[in-house]
Amino acid sequence: MPRERRRPKIKSERVMLDAINRLIEIQVDRENYPEDFPPLPEIPAGRYHDLKFAAAEIRMWDSTWLFVALESELPSHGSYVLFERLGKSVIIIRGKDGVVRAMHNVCRHRATTLLDAPRGKATRLVCPYHAWCYSADGELVAVPEAQDFAGLVKSTRGLTPIRCENWRSMIFINMNPDADSLASFMEPASERSADFPLEGLIVKDIFTLEMDCNWKLAYHNFLEAYHLNSVHPKTLGPHLDSKAFVISLFGNGHTRLAARKRVGKSSSIYQDSGKVPPDFGDLFRQYSITIPSFPNFSAALDACGFGVQTFWPLGSRRSIMEVRIVGWKDSPEDPEYWQQIRKGFDDIVDEDIGLFARMQKGVESGATNLLLGCQEKALYWFEEELDRRIGVENIPAGLRVNQSLAGQVVRTA
Secondary structure (H helix, E strand, O other), rough: OHHHHHOOOHHHHHHHHHHHHHHHHHHHHHHOOOOOOOOOOOOOOOHOOOOOOOOOOOOHOOOEEEEEEEEHHHHOOOOOEEEOOOOOOOOEEEEEOOEEEEEEOOOOOOOOOOOOEEEEEEEEEEEEOOOOOEOOOOOOOEEEOHHOOOOHHHHHOOOOEEEEEOOOEEEEOOOOOOOOOOOHHHHHHOOOOOOOOOOOOEEEEEEEEEEEOOOOHHHHHHHOOOOHHHHHOOOOOEEEEEEEEEEOHHHHHEEEEEEEEEOOOOOOOOOOHOOOOOOOOHHHHEEEEOOOOOOEEEEEEOOOEEEEEEEEEEEOOEEEEEEEEEEEEEOOOOOOOOOOOHHHHHHHHHHHHHHHHHHHHHHHHOOOOOOOHHHHHHHHHHHHHHHHHHEEEEEOOHHOOOOOHHHHHHOOO
């Protein structure tokens, strides 16, 4: 891995490694419930199928930062990707000035969508209905028979913009024009991966998986390792020590998961030791670090390449996982290399997805609510943040979760 891709070594890596080592030793030696951790109340099962709760979630989706693409997916003027989730259609596109912008994929004349291919290049956005034409910056530049529109001022009729900002080469959007900045949103957990080169990631594969469960149940699965030995004994079990696993909670609903890698195993769960890049620090050699970010983002960082996942609702009982398998510009070009990483990812996720429909059936049965242990605290922290974003007052009393974990939030690395 060439040095130019690496971020400068910073103190935070050693600080984080020492902090995680201390937490791991406490966890490995623990024989009783942690004295300083509150019991977690049950989570109402209705949160995962109730239509009113699903409707209330719209408040959250419309007012938080959502990951939509990597900078490298938009290499030049006119390069775009479409975000088509949550009933929205949004163009994320690089303008002539090099700036990446987001705008509604809706003509300002008769509301026809302008683009339908999920990704591509378009330096001009021409409506297929009446040929109104917009620049890649969203400006209205041409209107056939413009004299027919009384008082038309093209400069005021550009495509409707959406907040669009960048965090370490990752592009996020926010439907709320008055939302706090992305930097502010990510700041509580900004050092979770400070020494891992997220900049310059290149998408090697992108795909989606439909799941027969509420999106939150699917996301929960990637916020804990309690199921590692029972569900993944042959895929992850040989690589990770589920007993040496710790979770840190951060502000704004973010978390960090750290699992110690087994001695003698490769630094990568996808490739053998001979192919692991040589210049990753001790933190990422000794631990598998996952960086979930509220509301639906997760990435289990791996020096050889890894999956960037987002989870989206398809109604209250179905969902979709979007996955980008990523590497770097100087990663191996050998197709077999990336096929191996994709296969490793698929093998792990297939084991998880096979259980999701059964979980959905269970929450709809009315037989029980969800009871979490202390090593599932990231799930509860996520649910707490969800209620805060929706507004607790907007959630029926029987579907709320208690606000219990504020005292557990990590203030430093």
